[in-house]
Amino acid sequence: xxxxxxxxxxxxxxxxxxxxxxxxxxxxxxxxxxxxxxxxxxxxxxxxxxxxxxxxxxxxxxxxxxxxxxxxxxxxxxxxxxxxxxxxxxxxxxxxxxxxxxxxxxxxxxxxxxxxxxxxxxxxxxxxxxxxxxxxxxxxxxxxxxxxxxxxxxxxxxxxxxxxxxxxxxxxxxxxxxxxxxxxxxxxxxxxxxxxxxxxxxxxxxxxxxxxxxxxxxxxxxxxxxxxxx
Amino acid sequence: xxxxxxxxxxxxxxxxxxxxxxxxxxxxxxxxxxxxxxxxxxxxxxxxxxxxxxxxxxxxxxxxxxxxxxxxxxxxxxxxxxxxxxxxxxxxxxxxxxxxxxxxxxxxxxxxxxxxxxxxxxxxxxxxxxxxxxxxxxxxxxxxxxxxxxxxxxxxxxxxxxxxxxxxxxxxxxxxxxxxxxxxxxxxxxxxxxxxxxxxxxxxxxxxxxxxxxxxxxxxxxxxxxxxxxxxxxxxxxxxxxxxxxxxxxxxxxxxxxxxxxxxxxxxxxxxxxxxxxxxxxxxxxxxxxxxxxxxxxxxxxxxxxxxxxxxxxxxxxxxxxxxxx
Numbered sequence: 001x002x003x004x005x006x007x008x009x010x011x012x013x014x015x016x017x018x019x020x021x022x023x024x025x026x027x028x029x030x031x032x033x034x035x036x037x038x039x040x041x042x043x044x045x046x047x048x049x050x051x052x053x054x055x056x057x058x059x060x061x062x063x064x065x066x067x068x069x070x071x072x073x074x075x076x077x078x079x080x081x082x083x084x085x086x087x088x089x090x091x092x093x094x095x096x097x098x099x100x101x102x103x104x105x106x107x108x109x110x111x112x113x114x115x116x117x118x119x120x121x122x123x124x125x126x127x128x129x130x131x132x133x134x135x136x137x138x139x140x141x142x143x144x145x146x147x148x149x150x151x152x153x154x155x156x157x158x159x160x161x162x163x164x165x166x167x168x169x170x171x172x173x174x175x176x177x178x179x180x181x182x183x184x185x186x187x188x189x190x191x192x193x194x195x196x197x198x199x200x201x202x203x204x205x206x207x208x209x210x211x212x213x214x215x216x217x218x219x220x221x222x223x224x225x226x227x228x229x230x
Numbered sequence: 231x232x233x234x235x236x237x238x239x240x241x242x243x244x245x246x247x248x249x250x251x252x253x254x255x256x257x258x259x260x261x262x263x264x265x266x267x268x269x270x271x272x273x274x275x276x277x278x279x280x281x282x283x284x285x286x287x288x289x290x291x292x293x294x295x296x297x298x299x300x301x302x303x304x305x306x307x308x309x310x311x312x313x314x315x316x317x318x319x320x321x322x323x324x325x326x327x328x329x330x331x332x333x334x335x336x337x338x339x340x341x342x343x344x345x346x347x348x349x350x351x352x353x354x355x356x357x358x359x360x361x362x363x364x365x366x367x368x369x370x371x372x373x374x375x376x377x378x379x380x381x382x383x384x385x386x387x388x389x390x391x392x393x394x395x396x397x398x399x400x401x402x403x404x405x406x407x408x409x410x411x412x413x414x415x416x417x418x419x420x421x422x423x424x425x426x427x428x429x430x431x432x433x434x435x436x437x438x439x440x441x442x443x444x445x446x447x448x449x450x451x452x453x454x455x456x457x458x459x460x461x462x463x464x465x466x467x468x469x470x471x472x473x474x475x476x477x478x479x480x481x482x483x484x485x486x487x488x489x490x491x492x493x494x495x496x497x498x499x500x501x502x503x504x505x506x507x508x509x510x511x512x513x514x515x516x517x518x519x520x521x522x523x524x525x526x527x528x529x530x531x532x533x534x535x536x537x538x539x540x541x542x543x544x545x546x547x548x549x550x551x552x553x554x555x556x
Contacts, residue, residue: 010509012462015520019460072534091414092343116434135404140381153346153348154316154317154346154357154359154362155359155363155413156343156359156363157362157364157365157477158362158363158364158365158414158418158439159364159407159411160365160396160402160403160407160411160415161343161405161427162343162398162399162402162471162474163345163346163398163402163473164402164403164404164474165402165403166473167403168403168404171346171473172346172348180404181403181404184404184407185404188406193410196407196410197414197417199364199365199414199417199418200364200365201365201368202360202365202369203360204359205360211425
């Protein structure tokens, strides 16, 4: 899932400076599951902003709503009727949600209430960790199911650097295990450690962000265009 | 002597090909454009080492370019080993820089992942890591041997004559993987290896035994990293904070013992006694290293203490450095 974190309240207040009436829109999917932009978080954040702006003598009216998926047009279209009365929308969706709103409602100022962090999942209660960078060319086959692109600070593809602390911690952050230490342990346990001797060639990053804006077109799923007949 | 044609004809390669025990040193460029700093450090190392590494923005701190500093020492008569990290450059820049370096007559290159930028003075920088050190070794090897750019395109006029090095940290976790990783670097195309600083000779002998058994030393010259300790505190700090750094208690005890009986107030005398002991330990370690099977030389890291190189090389019976035919 996409994991996000709420922006500091000071940043949000700065964004809302001068606005009289704002609609805060949460999202019921990824960011609800990671407790950043679900119904409850929209409520808590809105109350905090109301109180703070009232104390400052420049109260902002914040109304609250939530959609099931902010990243799909079908789920947000219905909001169009009410947006005219607001100075801005504060999206508590991920970056995709913010942009879907912006695409759909070009006449409305859409502001981000979250910092979108990564694709990952919970590893223990209250902890989420990155697991994928969407490089577009999955190499988990070669690395024992552990991704060095997202989990190694240097994105190494052929083994650990010299900076693995005793016990297999990454020197960049001692709270983080070295991805290559984990890869080694796992491949050793599976008795496929010989595969690590194969030299992984330079990665083709053109399928990653480096190749430019990415999109997937599935012709089999596309609606036939009217002028094409049939 | 075998007649295999040399790959780069660098002095370091010729020394090793002649079966001589090689000695390399290290120079950290300044955080400025002051060429005088490089020349001063160079004067301390010249004639005592066969070649000197020039670090590449080590610990992620911006310094004078390693290639530019390498040209400076080359002009002073000291052969450089250019360090190149994967942190700051993509494959275009790396190939372009190595062609430029070769055009200036630079031959030795050391391929590194690079310290993470979070340790340096621009922690907000974007790191590159387009290639890793293994892929960098292989890319340079293919440039040299196949006259090919990484994309497969031909390098017209032939590839650059390089002597390709890599680093090894024998005691970093996972320890069982380290000899295999050394082998992988040999397979990728490394001609020589310089190790992380070694203080634990027993563990290093075990590591080298594994390397020899894996056949690594048949194709690669391993230079053991050594460095003089300045003080017991430095030894403890390295043991506790540097990944893979194994500093045995007896070394720390010797460094502590060196200042026993000298008044705490006499800082100068304590420093001198401490440093003299650091140099003695380093010399003894080189003597031990000479006896280890598969070792082709030492890499002396005396960063910001270049003056220590002379007494170490002399003390270890490695001076004068041999002359090798060009």
